[in-house]
Amino acid sequence: MSLAQAEQPSQRPSSAGDQQPIVHTRIQPSHGWVSLRLDELWKYREVLYFLMLRDIKVRYKQTILGATWAFLQPFLTMIVFSLFFGRLAGVPSDGVPYPIFSFTALVPWTFFSNTLTQASNSVVGSANMVKKIYFPRLAIPIASTLSGVVDFCIAFVVLIGMMLAFQIVPTLNVLFLPLFVLLALITSLGVGFWLSAMNVQFRDVRYTLPFLTQFWLFITPIAYPSSLIQDPLLRAVYALNPMVGVVDGFRWALLNTDTLSLPTLATSATVAVVLLVTGAFYFRRMEKTFADVV
Amino acid sequence: MGNLALRIENVGKQYQIGQGKTAAYETLGDRIVSTVQAPFKRIGSVLRGQSSAVATDSIWALQDVSFEVQHGEVVGIIGRNGAGKSTLLKILSQITEPTKGAIDIYGRVGALLEVGTGFHPELSGRENVFLNGAILGMNRHEIARKFDEIVDFSGIEKFIDTPVKHYSSGMQMRLAFAVAAHLDPEILIVDEVLAVGDAEFQKKCLGKMSDVTKEGRTVLFVSHNMGAVQSLCTRGVVLSQGSVNFMGSANEAIDYYLRNITSSTSRMVSFPQDPSRDIDIQTAYVYTLGKDETDTFDIADQLTVEITYVVRTPVRGSNLSFALSRDGTLLFRSWDIDLNRTAFEMRQPGAYVARLNLPQGILLPGLYSIYLAAARPKVGPYAVYPDCLVFEIENNSEDWTHTSFSRGGEIMIRLNWEIEPSQ
Numbered sequence: 025m026s027l028a029q030a031e032q033p034s035q036r037p038s039s040a041g042d043q044q045p046i047v048h049t050r051i052q053p054s055h056g057w058v059s060l061r062l063d064e065l066w067k068y069r070e071v072l073y074f075l076m077l078r079d080i081k082v083r084y085k086q087t088i089l090g091a092t093w094a095f096l097q098p099f100l101t102m103i104v105f106s107l108f109f110g111r112l113a114g115v116p117s118d119g120v121p122y123p124i125f126s127f128t129a130l131v132p133w134t135f136f137s138n139t140l141t142q143a144s145n146s147v148v149g150s151a152n153m154v155k156k157i158y159f160p161r162l163a164i165p166i167a168s169t170l171s172g173v174v175d176f177c178i179a180f181v182v183l184i185g186m187m188l189a190f191q192i193v194p195t196l197n198v199l200f201l202p203l204f205v206l207l208a209l210i211t212s213l214g215v216g217f218w219l220s221a222m223n224v225q226f227r228d229v230r231y232t233l234p235f236l237t238q239f240w241l242f243i244t245p246i247a248y249p250s251s252l253i254q255d256p257l258l259r260a261v262y263a264l265n266p267m268v269g270v271v272d273g274f275r276w277a278l279l280n281t282d283t284l285s286l287p288t289l290a291t292s293a294t295v296a297v298v299l300l301v302t303g304a305f306y307f308r309r310m311e312k313t314f315a316d317v318v
Numbered sequence: 319m320g321n322l323a324l325r326i327e328n329v330g331k332q333y334q335i336g337q338g339k340t341a342a343y344e345t346l347g348d349r350i351v352s353t354v355q356a357p358f359k360r361i362g363s364v365l366r367g368q369s370s371a372v373a374t375d376s377i378w379a380l381q382d383v384s385f386e387v388q389h390g391e392v393v394g395i396i397g398r399n400g401a402g403k404s405t406l407l408k409i410l411s412q413i414t415e416p417t418k419g420a421i422d423i424y425g426r427v428g429a430l431l432e433v434g435t436g437f438h439p440e441l442s443g444r445e446n447v448f449l450n451g452a453i454l455g456m457n458r459h460e461i462a463r464k465f466d467e468i469v470d471f472s473g474i475e476k477f478i479d480t481p482v483k484h485y486s487s488g489m490q491m492r493l494a495f496a497v498a499a500h501l502d503p504e505i506l507i508v509d510e511v512l513a514v515g516d517a518e519f520q521k522k523c524l525g526k527m528s529d530v531t532k533e534g535r536t537v538l539f540v541s542h543n544m545g546a547v548q549s550l551c552t553r554g555v556v557l558s559q560g561s562v563n564f565m566g567s568a569n570e571a572i573d574y575y576l577r578n579i580t581s582s583t584s585r586m587v588s589f590p591q592d593p594s595r596d597i598d599i600q601t602a603y604v605y606t607l608g609k610d611e612t613d614t615f616d617i618a619d620q621l622t623v624e625i626t627y628v629v630r631t632p633v634r635g636s637n638l639s640f641a642l643s644r645d646g647t648l649l650f651r652s653w654d655i656d657l658n659r660t661a662f663e664m665r666q667p668g669a670y671v672a673r674l675n676l677p678q679g680i681l682l683p684g685l686y687s688i689y690l691a692a693a694r695p696k697v698g699p700y701a702v703y704p705d706c707l708v709f710e711i712e713n714n715s716e717d718w719t720h721t722s723f724s725r726g727g728e729i730m731i732r733l734n735w736e737i738e739p740s741q
Binding site: 046049050053068071075081082153154156157159228312 | 333412419
């Protein structure tokens with residue numbers, strides 16, 4: 025069952041009356057790893073747009089609070105964290121007030137954990153389309169992930185409001201913020217590719233997700249500062265989690281903490297890119313069975 | 319040939335079934351267990367002298383299918399349920415991939431497979447038109463240009479901004495067909511569109527499809543409606559058990575299908591039951607008194623069709639449908655509610671038997687097939703059995719009115735010519 029399709033657009037001498045060159049498609053099984061066909065994905069970018077539109081529309085359908093949820097989720101978590109970790113447990117917060125310390129981390133984290141969950145279920149949730157029409161399947165988890173950016177933006181506006189309230193003025197570091205947003209996006213996409221493709225075949229993924237996101241929350245410096253981890257070896261292993269780079273980066277860029285270490289960031293970024301590339305190839309490899317299995 | 323639209327070469331599609339399947343709902347645990355077991359099993363089978371390839375758990379839905387289609391041809395693909403028609407269309411529209419062989423397609427493909435064709439239920443009709451168009455590789459301006467025409471054709475202007483999930487299956491089909499037909503694909507693939515929708519829309523679809531073919535575009539058409547295949551298609555391909563059994567003109571293909579593929583002349587059939595259906599047809603039987611052993615009847619025989627069915631829950635707005643075709647051409651259709659409106663209003667649970675006496679003496683020699691269905695018009699069918707009974711009528715009696723084939727026509731009606739000398 026190891027097959028794939030290859031499309032080679034080529035031009036044939038057009039027959040009388042045809043203005044456009046005729047598209048030639050060749051469908052045949054091929055073996056092993058297959059090309060990502062990013063050119064095709066680009067050609068289908070409008071499909072991506074409509075899938076995103078759908079995801080955004082559907083997300084808060086039939087909810088009372090609607091898009092308010094986009095910031096309520098991190099905001100309420102922040103309150104709980106501030107009470108229990110900040111006040112009761114006295115967890116250090118790199119010299120910034122604990123609420124803003126945790127909220128700065130929770131904004132990218134919520135983006136990550138939500139898109140992770142949504143992307144993982146995206147292909148299974150689109151079974152109806154997958155079984156009936158052809159388009160590059162990669163568009164499904166990508167659209168699902170990108171549509172999470174809207175939520176991120178809403179939560180980010182609230183973050184700015186909180187920074188004003190706490191009278192925190194960002195330094196020029198803030199110029200690097202888009203890089204960390206990009207890193208979060210790459211991580212979400214990479215994990216999303218892996219899990220959405222696996223979920224088609226192994227429905228276990230769905231049950232693993234809540235545990236996975238919770239576990240991931242604890243190995244990411246959200247409720248606590250990454251400076252708590254001092255042991256160099258442990259620190260190196262810790263940095264393998266790309267979200268460490270994201271969260272440290274967010275704090276460094278917005279709150280001007282001195283948490284950012286370049287080796288950590290480099291490790292995180294490398295892992296994220298590896299996840300993205302391998303995830304995309306794994307997805308493409310599994311893709312051919314989607315319509316039969318989903 | 320500079321005008322080739324489609325070349326299918328030795329295409330095969332294998333599905334894994336049973337153990338070791340990559341099929342649905344395998345759990346990770348299963349996979350781990352079988353991964354651990356697999357090497358041992360393989361070693362075991364090698365030691366026992368068997369082939370190491372475990373190929374017993376797979377079926378070939380398609381095997382060695384090869385044919386070519388020229389631009390402008392309208393090809394009907396005929397076959398029983400499970401013959402591989404839908405699998406072939408899915409491969410052609412790139413939804414799933416072949417296990418073997420290769421296909422060359424010259425031109426943009428528009429596919430219309432079953433109901434809804436990938437509409438997204440949460441998006442409005444308008445958005446779905448654009449989404450579908452985008453999937454067909456058109457940009458927004460192209461779709462916008464065609465938009466009014468599409469909506470107009472579908473006849474659902476009023477609901478175009480309503481989420482598609484509120485549409486009936488008939489409405490979804492209308493819109494899906496309208497999009498696929500108007501977005502100018504060079505090759506149109508159509509699977510069983512005529513199974514849903516009312517007669518008027520079916521007519522509209524057939525009309526549009528024949529327009530499309532007149533524009534010189536290529537159509538691959540799957541249908542159980544032999545009449546539609548006959549009137550639309552220039553060529554026919556008969557699939558049986560995953561292989562091409564016959565290729566030829568549409569008429570020849572239909573004739574071949576009726577003679578060889580449908581349970582070749584069967585006058586008695588019982589259908590699998592599904593307790594979830596409100597109405598289920600159980601058996602059907604065609605007979606004439608005194609001839610129990612033959613599938614061949616005489617033009618003079620009085621034929622009766624006996625249908626047994628069961629109604630499981632009280633049902634409103636349903637009908638049983640019977641249709642008689644001769645050599646693939648629909649002669650007439652009859653509903654049990656034609657003369658019995660109360661059955662349409664409400665049906666009571668129970669087991670029933672219906673006897674239909676076919677008019678005597680009007681059936682010409684030929685190969686006849688019977689279509690049966692239980693359905694709710696405009697909602698959807700419970701069960702559809704095309705060509706479930708097939709029988710032949712011959713001219714063995716000495717009735718000279720039937721001996722002349724040159725008369726043509728589909729039925730024989732003996733008119734009484736009242737003749738008197740004129741002034």
